[in-house]
Amino acid sequence: MSRIIKAAELKVLVTSEEQIVIPAIPSEKEGTEGFAKGATILEATNLIEDAQAKAADILARAEEEAHQRLQQAEAEVETLRLRAKEAGFAEGYEEGLEEGRQKALAKASDLLSLLESTVEEAVRLRAASLRALEDDFLKLSVFLADKVIRKAVEADISWLKPIIKEALEVLGTVDQMVVLLNPVDYALLQNYQQDLSLTRTKLVFEQDPSITQGGCLIESETGLIDARLERRLGKLAHHLMEVLYDENNG
Secondary structure, rough: EEEEEEEOEEEEOOOOOOOOOOOOOOOOOOHHHHHHHHHHHHHHHHHHHHHHHHHHHHHHHHHHHHHHHHHHHHHHHHHHHHHHHHHHHOOOOOOOOHHHHHHHHHHHHHHHHHHHHHHHHHHHHHHHHHHHHHHHHHHHHHHHHHHHHHHHHHHHHHHHHHHHHHHHHHHOOOOEEEEEHHHHHHHHHHHHHHHHOOOOOOEEEEEOOOOOOOOOOEEEEEEEEEEHHHHHHHHHHOOOOOOOOHHHHO
């Protein structure tokens, strides 16, 4: 932007680059030319400084006015926005109420589904925990039974006698029955062999290191009876499992 300031016969041009153009002033006398030029430059300088001060003041006032106008425009926009919001709320109250009701129903349905799945998962976890406890109980029961039975067998070998007698009854009238025993049991049962051989069946005791103490295998021409200790403990565990499952299903 350029501004032209007039003072008497002097014209000063102030441009954006602050260039100064001072036209030559004709003088009547040659002796006064230097003084006239000096006075003109001083006056031009003062005019330039005054013009710059006025321009800065005008610019500051313009900026302040622009800022005030901007604040006023923003205030008017906010007022219009609030009015539109109030008008829209009044018109859309019923629609908003129905939408809120539908959202609430949808949320309640989601919560109900979540609750049902949570309950189902809790029931499943409880059942799994009970099954795990039952299995642990069964293992503990078999473990304790094994310890008790083995201890009893070591203290009294006579409990094998009923097993052999029962085998004789099951197998019936056979010519010979071979009883395979642990070497420790074999040595202890020698004293009972005469008592067990009261029938027509020939009873033979043989040693078998693979058989655990307290058990036996009984062979005859009609079949085999597995009375090993592990076999009997397995039957006990199976029986306990059936009892537990029958109670849960009942």
